[in-house]
Structures are given as structure tokens and as C-alpha cells.
Amino acid sequence: MAEYLVLIYEDETAWDNVEPDRFGKIMAEHQSFGERHAKVIRGGNALQPTGTATSLRKDTSGGYTVTDGAFAETKEALGGYYLVEAADLDEALAVARDVPAPFGGVEVRPIRTFD
Amino acid sequence: MTSSVEAAVADAHRHEWAFVLAATVRVTGDIDVAEECVQDAYARALASWPNRGVPARPGAWLTTVARRRAIDLRRRRSTHDRSLPRLVRAAVTDPDEMEIDADADGRAVADDRLRLIFTCCHPAIAPEAQVALTLRLLCGLTTVEVARAFLVNEAAMAARITRAKKKIAAAHVPYRVPSAEELPARLDAVLTVVHLLFTTGHTAPAGADLVRRDMVERSLDLARMLHALLPDDPDVTGLLALILLTDARRPGRVDDSGQMVLLADQDRSDWDRAVIGEGVALVREALRRRPPGRFALMAAIAAVHAESPSWNATDWREIVGLYSLLLAIWPSPVVALNRAVAVGFADGPEAGLDALDALATEPVLAAYSYLASSRADFLRRLGRVTEARLAYQEALLLTENAVEREFLENCLRRLGH
Numbered sequence: 001m002a003e004y005l006v007l008i009y010e011d012e013t014a015w016d017n018v019e020p021d022r023f024g025k026i027m028a029e030h031q032s033f034g035e036r037h038a039k040v041i042r043g044g045n046a047l048q049p050t051g052t053a054t055s056l057r058k059d060t061s062g063g064y065t066v067t068d069g070a071f072a073e074t075k076e077a078l079g080g081y082y083l084v085e086a087a088d089l090d091e092a093l094a095v096a097r098d099v100p101a102p103f104g105g106v107e108v109r110p111i112r113t114f115d
Numbered sequence: 116m117t118s119s120v121e122a123a124v125a126d127a128h129r130h131e132w133a134f135v136l137a138a139t140v141r142v143t144g145d146i147d148v149a150e151e152c153v154q155d156a157y158a159r160a161l162a163s164w165p166n167r168g169v170p171a172r173p174g175a176w177l178t179t180v181a182r183r184r185a186i187d188l189r190r191r192r193s194t195h196d197r198s199l200p201r202l203v204r205a206a207v208t209d210p211d212e213m214e215i216d217a218d219a220d221g222r223a224v225a226d227d228r229l230r231l232i233f234t235c236c237h238p239a240i241a242p243e244a245q246v247a248l249t250l251r252l253l254c255g256l257t258t259v260e261v262a263r264a265f266l267v268n269e270a271a272m273a274a275r276i277t278r279a280k281k282k283i284a285a286a287h288v289p290y291r292v293p294s295a296e297e298l299p300a301r302l303d304a305v306l307t308v309v310h311l312l313f314t315t316g317h318t319a320p321a322g323a324d325l326v327r328r329d330m331v332e333r334s335l336d337l338a339r340m341l342h343a344l345l346p347d348d349p350d351v352t353g354l355l356a357l358i359l360l361t362d363a364r365r366p367g368r369v370d371d372s373g374q375m376v377l378l379a380d381q382d383r384s385d386w387d388r389a390v391i392g393e394g395v396a397l398v399r400e401a402l403r404r405r406p407p408g409r410f411a412l413m414a415a416i417a418a419v420h421a422e423s424p425s426w427n428a429t430d431w432r433e434i435v436g437l438y439s440l441l442l443a444i445w446p447s448p449v450v451a452l453n454r455a456v457a458v459g460f461a462d463g464p465e466a467g468l469d470a471l472d473a474l475a476t477e478p479v480l481a482a483y484s485y486l487a488s489s490r491a492d493f494l495r496r497l498g499r500v501t502e503a504r505l506a507y508q509e510a511l512l513l514t515e516n517a518v519e520r521e522f523l524e525n526c527l528r529r530l531g532h
Contacts, residue, residue: 002287088289089239090297110286 001085003042003111004092009076010104012049029100037084037095044082076104083111123169124160129336131174132255137227138178140290142185146231146252147280149185153255156181228253229292229344232337236305237288244279245308251276253340254333264315264330302345306354306410309337313358318516331362349404353411356397360417363390375522379426391421412441431461448477456489464493484513488523495530504530 018026034041050070059065070077082099086092089108096108135156139149156177170176235248243265250256250264262272282288293301316330338355345351367381398418401411416437423429438454451474459467471490480486491506507527514520 086287088287089237090289090293092287093239108286112285 001087002092004084004086004089004096005109005111006082006084006092006096006099007078007107007109008080008082008099008101008104009074009107010079010101011075012051012077012079014103015049015079026100026102033098033100037098040085040095042083042085044080046080047078049079050077079104120164120169121161123164123173124157127160127173127177128157128255129332131177133228133231133253133340134174134224135177135181136252136255137231138224139181139185140227140231141224142182143189146234146283148188149181150252152181152184152188153177155184225344226292228340230290232305232341233292233301234283234288234290236301236308237283238301238304239286239288240279240282241275242308244275245304246311247272247276248279249308249337250312250333253337256333264327299350302348302350305341306350309334309341310354310357310410312337313361317361318519331358331365334358335362349401350408350410352397353401353408353414356394356401356414357410357417359390359394359397360414360421363387363394363421369518373518374525375518377522378420383425386421391418394418395422406444407440409441409445412437412444416441429460431457435461448474448479449483451477452480452483452486452489459489459493464496468493468497482513484510484519484523487513488526491526495526500530 034044050073053068053070055067055069055071056064057067082095084092084095086095089110092108092110096106099106132153136146136149136153139152140146143149143152159180160173160177164170232249232253235252236245240248247261247265250261251258256264258273258276259269261276262269265272267275292298312330313334316327316332316334335358338351338358341348341351342355364378364381364386366387367383367385368376370376394414395418398411398414401407402415404411407415416434419430419433419437434457435454438450438457442450442454452471455467455470455474458470468490471486471493474480474486487506487510491503491510494500494503494506504527507523507530511520511523511527514523
């Protein structure tokens with residue numbers, strides 16, 4: 001069995017302007033996604049918006065530069081993730097297809113193992 | 116003697132490579148290692164067949180040799196290479212059962228050739244890498260040959276193939292035939308790759324010759340293999356028919372001096388009637404499913420041309436009708452362009468020009484020489500010489516193929532000043 005991280009990339013401004021009803025509905029979709037795939041979900045979280053992010057980059061003097069914001073500015077930003085277990089990429093993609101991401105999409109990345 | 120042995124090895128390379136590789140993957144469980152063993156088996160054939168004669172069944176001989184090599188390697192490598200990632204996780208045959216006749220598990224291996232091509236053409240792999248992997252693993256082309264086919268330098272092609280193989284291993288792209296519900300979409304990706312190979316060969320995008328014979332033959336081999344493995348699939352049947360019917364006209368496409376001859380001016384007695392007969396029978400089969408798929412429709416269009424006794428006798432209404440059906444299931448600008456050209460032959464150059472001009476803003480077609488050259492032809496037939504000249508000049512800017520360029524330059528010359 002392999003593990004895959006399903007990264008949810010969505011337009012944050014769409015989330016900022018979402019109606020409370022719609023918000024509730026999307027949350028319910030995540031809930032039912034979680035129940036439907038409970039057997040293979042190994043973890044997952046929603047993230048606070050990129051406005052709350054702090055990035056650290058190594059500077060030339062051996063220290064760190066601390067900056068406000070996400071590492072890379074993109075229209076669709078990482079907003080949450082699920083960690084899923086799957087036999088192969090097709091199985092992982094089948095689960096990822098069900099992840100609610102109405103304002104964007106998801107990226108599926110295999111977890112690297114060292115042994 | 117030597118040359119006949121070389122021909123036998125070349126023939127076995129062309130027709131048995133995928134089978135031998137798939138059978139060897141059964142032993143290695145890994146495509147990379149299997150590839151190495153199969154290459155080795157072909158090298159041994161070159162050394163051994165001149166003395167011991169060409170075996171009755173070269174594929175079985177090669178499979179046995181490649182599998183033996185695989186067991187050898189496995190014994191030697193088992194201690195220190197365990198940590199290397201496998202390209203695919205295939206079921207491994209017990210080495211004790213290895214000396215069995217290669218035909219005994221022939222059916223399973225046939226299935227493995229399908230697994231191989233579905234892995235190569237997985238949608239998670241970039242399209243250009245899908246084509247490259249298919250040529251490497253199913254046709255046994257070297258990286259240099261694949262690079263040459265796509266006019267990419269060798270280092271770039273090697274990097275492309277390595278990257279795709281890494282992804283297959285790291286992301287666990289499965290080595291299997293997709294389930295019935297996924298099959299139509301996944302098979303379409305495979306057929307798209309084979310069709311792309313064919314079109315790349317049929318009109319080479321650049322270079323000295325109009326046709327890259329090797330690429331056409333590889334695509335025909337792959338289409339025949341798929342048809343043998345999936346005989347009831349109408350899309351596979353349609354693609355094989357399309358390739359046969361288009362390629363049957365090849366002898367008429369270029370004249371003795373290497374110049375391109377338009378369909379209208381081709382000597383139809385040059386066309387290969389036996390191949391046309393095979394293609395037409397396959398089209399009928401492929402069209403039985405309703406609605407017909409895109410390859411079946413394209414093949415049906417090719418069949419109308421192939422069966423028409425002359426250019427003037429061509430049933431252009433039938434062709435426009437088939438293009439309309441095709442456009443409905445496959446709304447591509449290139450299909451719309453072909454339909455517009457057919458309208459010009461069915462209803463006259465004025466109507467054709469109107470249909471073409473409706474597509475002028477299509478960004479995909481802006482860089483496509485066929486739009487400009489078709490416009491030029493309709494303008495010429497309407498006697499609008501100045502505009503025709505401009506359109507031919509535009510078409511010339513858009514193609515790098517030497518034969519096509521020469522054809523367009525001749526058209527320009529004939530227009531006069």
C-alpha cells in the first residue's frame with residue numbers, strides 16, 4: 001500500500017465571499033466524503049487562509065528571512081489536504097475525484113518513503 | 116546468409132518485441148530490468164542465429180533467452196539491489212516454471228502487452244512522454260530513434276523518458292488493463308497515441324521526405340496488435356481501418372521525383388486495392404455501433420475517397436455529412452476545417468471560402484498551413500489571383516516540410532504575376 005497526499009487548491013476570494021448556506025453545504029460534503037472513504041483516509045485538515053501564513057527563507061548570512069504570506073503567490077492556494085492510502089495511482093485518483101473542491105481542484109502527490 | 120539472418124532478427128524485433136518484453140516483465144516484475152534482458156536476447160540472436168539457424172519460432176526463442184538472463188540477473192542482484200524502486204509491480208512467475216513453452220502462457224502475455232500499453236498511455240503521464248514510452252517499450256525503439264522521430268535532441272528525449280519512468284515508479288501508476296467502466300476513456304488515450312504516431316509518419320512535420328515510413332509502420336503494427344487483443348472494440352477497429360485506408364493511398368501521394376501530388380491529381384491505379392479492401396471491411400464493422408466513434412467516422416471518410424473511381428466522382432455530400440457527424444462528437448477546429456474544405460467541393464469554391472472564413476479567428480488554426488493553402492486554392496479557382504498569392508505565401512510561412520513547401524512554391528509559380 002502506498003500513501004498519497006491530496007492537496008486542495010482553491011480560489012481564496014471565492015471562499016471569502018461564500019454564502020453561509022453554501023458554506024454549510026460544502027462542509028457537509030467534506031463530512032460525507034470523510035465517511036465514505038473513512039477506510040483509506042489517514043488524516044486531513046483545512047488550513048487558515050494564506051493571509052495567515054508566514055514564510056521562512058534561508059538568507060546568505062546563514063539566518064532566516066521571515067516574510068508575511070505564502071511561499072508562492074498563486075491564484076489557487078493550498079487550503080487543505082487529505083492523506084489517503086491506496087494500492088496505486090488509479091485508486092488514489094478515484095478517491096481524489098470525490099474530494100469537494102468547488103473553487104478549484106486537487107493535486108495528488110505520492111508520499112515518499114525512505115527505507 | 117548473414118543478411119537473411121539480420122532480416123530475421125529485424126523482423127522479430129518489429130513483430131515480437133512487445134510480446135518478449137511483456138513475457139519477461141512476468142519474470143522480473145520490473146520493466147527497466149526486463150528491457151535490458153530483452154535487448155540482450157536480441158543481441159544474442161544476432162550472434163547465434165547465423166551458426167545455429169533461425170529458430171522456428173523466434174519469439175519463443177527470444178523469450179526463453181531473455182527470461183534466463185532475467186533469472187541470472189535476479190540471483191546476482193538480489194543481495195544489493197533490493198532497495199531500487201521498481202518501475203511496475205507485476206506478478207512474478209516462479210523461476211521453476213520458467214522453462215515452459217512460451218506459448219503456454221501466451222494468453223496471459225497478450226494481456227500483459229495491453230497492461231504495458233495502458234501503463235505507457237496513462238493520463239497521469241505527459242502526452243509527449245506517452246508517445247515516447249510507447250515507442251520505447253512496445254516497439255523497442257532506442258531513445259536515439261525516438262528522439263529522431265520527434266525531432267528532439269537525444270538528451271532531451273532521454274530526460275523525458277527518465278522523468279516519465281520515475282513518475283510511473285514513484286506514483287505507482289498501475290500495470291493493468293483498466294476496469295470495464297474506465298476502459299473507454301483509457302483506450303481512447305491509447306488510440307490517440309497510436310493515431311498521433313501515424314499522423315507524424317504520414318506527413319512528417321519537417322524534414323526531407325513527406326512520409327516517415329518507419330513511424331507509419333510502427334503505428335500500423337500497434338493498431339494491428341490492439342485489434343488482435345481487443346477484436347470487438349469498434350474504436351480499435353475504426354483506427355486500424357483509418358490507418359489502412361489512408362496508407363493504401365500512399366503510393367500515389369508522391370510522384371517519381373518526390374513531389375507531393377494532391378488527392379485530386381493522384382493516379383488511383385497506384386493505390387493498394389488489397390489494403391483498401393481490408394480497410395473497408397473493417398470500417399463496416401466499426402460503423403455498426405451507434406453512434407459511431409471518431410476513428411470509425413474518419414475511416415469512413417477515407418473509405419469514400421478510397422472507393423471513389425476518380426476525384427470528380429467523389430461523393431462530397433457524403434463526406435460533408437460524415438464530417439458533420441464527426442464534428443458533433445469531436446468539436447475540434449481541425450475537423451471544422453476539413454469539413455469546410457469538403458463544403459467547397461460539394462457546393463463550390465464560394466461556399467468553401469465562406470466556410471473557411473468562418474474559422475479564420477480560430478487560434479488553433481492560425482498556425483496551420485492547411486487553412487491558408489485551402490483558402491489559396493478556393494481563391495485561385497474563383498480567379499482572385501492576388502489574394503490567392505498572399506494565401507499561398509502565408510501557407511509557406513507555416514510549414515517546414517520540404518515536400519509540402521515545394522508543392523506550395525509550385526502553386527505560386529503557376530499563378531504567375
